[in-house]
Amino acid sequence: MGALSKFLLVTFELVNELYTAVGAGVLGMVVLVKHGLESHCAVKTLTVIGITTASLVYIMSESEQILPNKKRIVCITGCDSGLGFSLAQHAVDMGFTVFAGFLSLDSRGSKEIRKLYGNKIVQIHLDITNTSSVSAAVKTLEHFLSQNPGYSLYAIVNNAGVMVFGEFEWLTEKLIKQQLDVNLMGTFRFTNALCPLLREHKGRVITVTSHCSEATLPGLAVYGATKAALTAWSDGLRVEMRKYGVQVLTFIPGSFTLQSNIMGNQLQNVQDMHDSFTPEQHSFYSDYFKRYNIYLSYITPPPKPVKIEDHGMYTVFEKTLTDKYPRAVYKHENLRYKFYHTMFRISPVPLRDWLVVKFMQMPEYIPEDRGDPDEDFANMPTDDVDTDA
Incomplete structure (x- = not known):
């Protein structure tokens, strides 16, 4: 029972401090950092600061909208x-x-x-x-x-x-x-x-x-x-x-x-x-x-x-x-x-190029491929082609 009470108390403190931080914005976060350093509650403070920062970024990203009209x-x-x-x-x-x-x-x-x-x-x-x-x-x-x-x-x-x-x-x-x-x-x-x-x-x-x-x-x-x-x-x-x-x-x-x-x-x-x-x-x-x-x-x-x-x-x-x-x-x-385009950006070049090939899934070039090109081309399907990238 004591462990449950302690858990509920910690949860209440987190929610209370989160409410304070979001409401007070940057000033609230400064106060929480000071309090956390003084009370040696670094983990709790960093958790609250992280959630608050994400909340503020989300709020600020919601820009004002212009209403469409026929003019x-x-x-x-x-x-x-x-x-x-x-x-x-x-x-x-x-x-x-x-x-x-x-x-x-x-x-x-x-x-x-x-x-x-x-x-x-x-x-x-x-x-x-x-x-x-x-x-x-x-x-x-x-x-x-x-x-x-x-x-x-x-x-x-x-x-x-x-x-x-x-x-x-x-x-x-x-x-x-x-x-x-x-x-x-x-x-x-x-x-x-x-x-x-x-x-x-x-x-x-x-x-x-x-x-x-x-x-x-x-x-x-x-x-x-x-x-x-x-x-x-x-x-x-x-x-x-x-x-x-x-x-x-x-x-x-x-x-x-x-x-x-x-x-x-x-x-x-x-x-x-x-x-x-x-x-x-x-x-x-x-x-x-x-x-x-x-x-x-x-x-x-x-x-x-x-x-x-x-x-x-x-x-x-x-x-x-x-x-x-x-x-x-x-x-x-x-x-x-x-997923793929994120990996393209962060991967070293050899891995990036391998991922590009996997992403495209195009027919593989085989050096031994040889034949009569005119005959091969004449046997191609005549469907129209359409693709985007």
């Missing part, structure tokens, strides 16, 4: 399918006015959004690799703002992107340039054209990057390089634009392999790689090239654009739009991604 315009690029197609719908459902950029206003994604939302989502033709197209989109925004007093350009979401999956040596100059033009230069071009409006309306720039910006994966060396470059660019832009009241952040949405069309042209890309091989490359890669691309070919896109089903991703996206004082980086990841 705040969110402009999103790359809405023909996948992430852009999904974010445009979610943003308008939140209560924002959405300008959705489509590479083609006759695309399946454009038609589907018209069917679902009518004129609730403003559709604009937007090819971020084309200066004239970007200029026309900016003029459309400017005209809308001039005709609707009280509206503001609240945010742009740089989402448009291209991914070509293949080892670096296999990529043609055209395939490399395509990723650089869309992912990097296109994002620069579009954001640069909107800087005056962003300054005027004190908007925010949200750029979609990838886990590949933190750990570039084999088969995605160029794609990862473009996403890492966007992260570096955002870091510099954030400091430059802060003094003008413009907030800059990046958004890592996670993986949604079966719900996107970011690699919808992969089969044609594989054909281009194969056609550009030298005789030596045909001989060297042979069966490995075939097995590698057969593996990817079984990951197929949906028959029509679909809204991504991932509640966690949308929760994080909402914070990018509504946090009054946004963080530099917003990230959504499942447990597998969280």
Whole structure:
């Protein structure tokens, strides 16, 4: 009975001191540290201090929220399918006015959004690799703002992107340039054209990057390089634009392999790689090239654009739009991604590289692989390919 009473007394003291510490904040912790040192109760004091510190960090991380309304315009690029197609719908459902950029206003994604939302989502033709197209989109925004007093350009979401999956040596100059033009230069071009409006309306720039910006994966060396470059660019832009009241952040949405069309042209890309091989490359890669691309070919896109089903991703996206004082980086990841990408960061290079191979689970290169490359390639499945990273 005496032991139970002592346990209950210690529990009461811990709860009482924890209540005092959380309520009094930093001052309360200072008092507890002093008391702990004087009474030689170091373990109890450190426990209370640890819980209190965690509580204060949590409280401080809960930032003030901005309420969406239709007078705040969110402009999103790359809405023909996948992430852009999904974010445009979610943003308008939140209560924002959405300008959705489509590479083609006759695309399946454009038609589907018209069917679902009518004129609730403003559709604009937007090819971020084309200066004239970007200029026309900016003029459309400017005209809308001039005709609707009280509206503001609240945010742009740089989402448009291209991914070509293949080892670096296999990529043609055209395939490399395509990723650089869309992912990097296109994002620069579009954001640069909107800087005056962003300054005027004190908007925010949200750029979609990838886990590949933190750990570039084999088969995605160029794609990862473009996403890492966007992260570096955002870091510099954030400091430059802060003094003008413009907030800059990046958004890592996670993986949604079966719900996107970011690699919808992969089969044609594989054909281009194969056609550009030298005789030596045909001989060297042979069966490995075939097995590698057969593996990817079984990951197929949906028959029509679909809204991504991932509640966690949308929760994080909402914070990018509504946090009054946004963080530099917003990230959504499942447990597998969280485990592996944490290990990538903290592991020595040999272990890190081994983990990358385990994470990717791609077909293994076997030096003895040889065969007739043209015959092997001709026997590949003709399914469309789609994957994300």
